[in-house]
Amino acid sequence: MRTQVAIIGAGPSGLLLGALLHKHGVDAVVVEQRSPDYVLGRIRAGVLEQVMVDLMDEAGVGARLHREGLVDEGFVLAFGGQSHRIELKRLTGKTVVVYGQTEVTRDLMDARAAAGLPTVYEAEDVAIHDFEGTAPFVTFRKDGVAQRLDCDFIAGCDGFHGVCRASVPADRIQTFEKVYPFGWLGILADVKPISHEIVYANHERGFALASLRSPTRSRYYVQCPLDDKPEDWSDARFWDEFARRLPADLAGKLVTGASFEKSIAPLRSFVAEPMRFGRLFLAGDAAHIVPPTGAKGLNLAAGDVGLLSRALAEHYRERSSAGLDDYSRRALARVWKAERFSWWFTTMMHLFPENGAFGARMQIAELDYLMSSEAMQTAVAENYVGLPL
Template identity: 45%
Template sequence: MKTQVAIVGAGPAGLLLAQLLKCAGIESIVVESRSRAYIENRIRAGVIEAGTVDILREAGVADGALKEGIVHEGTALRFEGRTHRLDLMELVGRGITIYPQHKLVADLVSARLGAGDPILFETPVVELSGIDSDAPTITVERNGARETIACRFVVGADGFHGPSRQALPSGDLRIWEQDYPYKWLALMVETPPPSHELIYAAHERGFTLMSMRSPTVSRIYAQVPMNVDAEAWSDDQVWSELDLRLRDGEPVPLREGAITQRSTIHLRSFVAAPMRHGSLFLAGDAAHIVPPTGAKGLNLAAADVAVLGDALKRYFGNGDRSGIDGYSERCLRRVWQVQRFSAWITHALHVSDSPFEQALNLAALRHIVENRHAALSFAENYTGLPLN
């Protein structure tokens, strides 16, 4: 097989890049180790920045998000028993859209397959070769046999555990990692959300995020002790704990419902640099992970591939290498700004073992709701920084 760009990974980053390249007349093959059913039903975050919606429009795949997405013009910070709404539209002229990531992935898969373009499902990558040359190849295992895909560029959009980052020379790769002393119990609940917008609640018993997937399904994240696993609390214990956190002061109108999914999430940050070596590019979780508090993972991936798509379009269009040569530096400047915001809001909202840090966190939250400049800075970062 031969193509211009071989994309490893059929997550949002890889599929969106493939669609952007198609719009520019650039051929690609997407290789995915999992099945179509798996990637279309894998539950992930659902907050989409306004800039990401613009990228989806450019790629011609925004219909689902525009028709079914829930647009939020504000968001709420809750602490010390009070809920404070931040009007994002008034502050920065843009909001966010709630649209489940697995639905977006399904939209991207349908668009690509509907156009007759290849996604090789259940096809793991065995080897990446020649990334220091202009003619790299990837070897895959397909239908019990090994096949080679020749291309001009390889894009590793295969997540944190994928093989692409491992193909970079270890001496050229620098890694930054941060594990946070926080853990979430993630719940999918058949109950209407208590608010039409997200509520980020800081409480002495732990952080709680009240989100949604639809008008009848809530997505709830609750900080739990590090030694608590997904099944440690019964449903009754879950509702009792949420009641304690959200009824304090001005109560949140929480309605109990059937808990259909539960899991735990460990919070961490990760950055790998450079994001390009020779003919291999990294995008999305292959290059960086942020704690989910700021809902930036999907949006960072979209920003990466928007930058990369433009760079590849210029390269194949007129031989301009400036975009591909500057890809890593341009993306990483934005990545570190997003890491900064995500780390800050994570610490500010979670319960700390240090009374001093806890008092600082409350002071930071008060500053946002009492100072317009602080609120503006929060809104700029929360709704998404520009690509530049």
């Protein structure tokens, strides 16, 4: 097989890159080690920045998003037993859209299939070769048969544990990491959300988050120890703990019910530099991870592939390497700003027992100052709705 761009990974970043390249007239083959059902079964965040929405529109796959997505003009910070609102639209003129990552992936997957664009699922033993030279290629096995995909460029959209970053020699890459000493226990339940806007709660027992997928489906989280297991948490235990971490006005609106998904996610910050190695370009979780506080992961990945798709289109249209040469610098500039915001938001909202009573008081002082300063609220809102490409 031969293509212009080999995309490794059929998650939302790989599929979005493929859709954008198709609009620019650039050929791409997507190679994914998992099945379509497995890819769609991964439960992830669902708060989309304007940049992400714009890229979905550019790719021609934004119709259902606009029809079914829930537009939020603000979000709620809860602390000290009270609820406070950050007015995103008033402060920035922008909004965010609540639309599950599974639905984003489904829209991109369906559009790719409808256009007859090549995607190889359940590819085994995927490996990338000669990306530092002029003729890179990808090898894999499909249905027991060895395959080779020759290409001009490789886009590594295969996640934190994927083959692309792992194929870079250790002396060519530098990584930065912070692992947080707790996780998020999350549930999905078909119950009415306590708020149509996302709620972030700081409490002496730990952080809580109230999100939603639709007017009848809620996605709720509580901070928990890393060694907890989902089976340790019955639905009754979760609902009791979640309610205790909310102000009375929100706890009084809580509707409980049976959960149909329950999992614990660790929190980490991670960045790999650079994001280009010859003809290999990393994007999304292959290059960086943010804690879910602030919902930056999917949006950062979209920013990467937005920059990369334009650079690749420029290369083929104008025979210019300027965009490709500047991709890593531009992408990392956005990445580190988002890492900073996610780290700050995580530090402000979560329980860190090692920081003691002084640390807890500092969190409340920070939150009090935030709600008394429109300048600081504006800075938070600018980061929350997303920085421009």
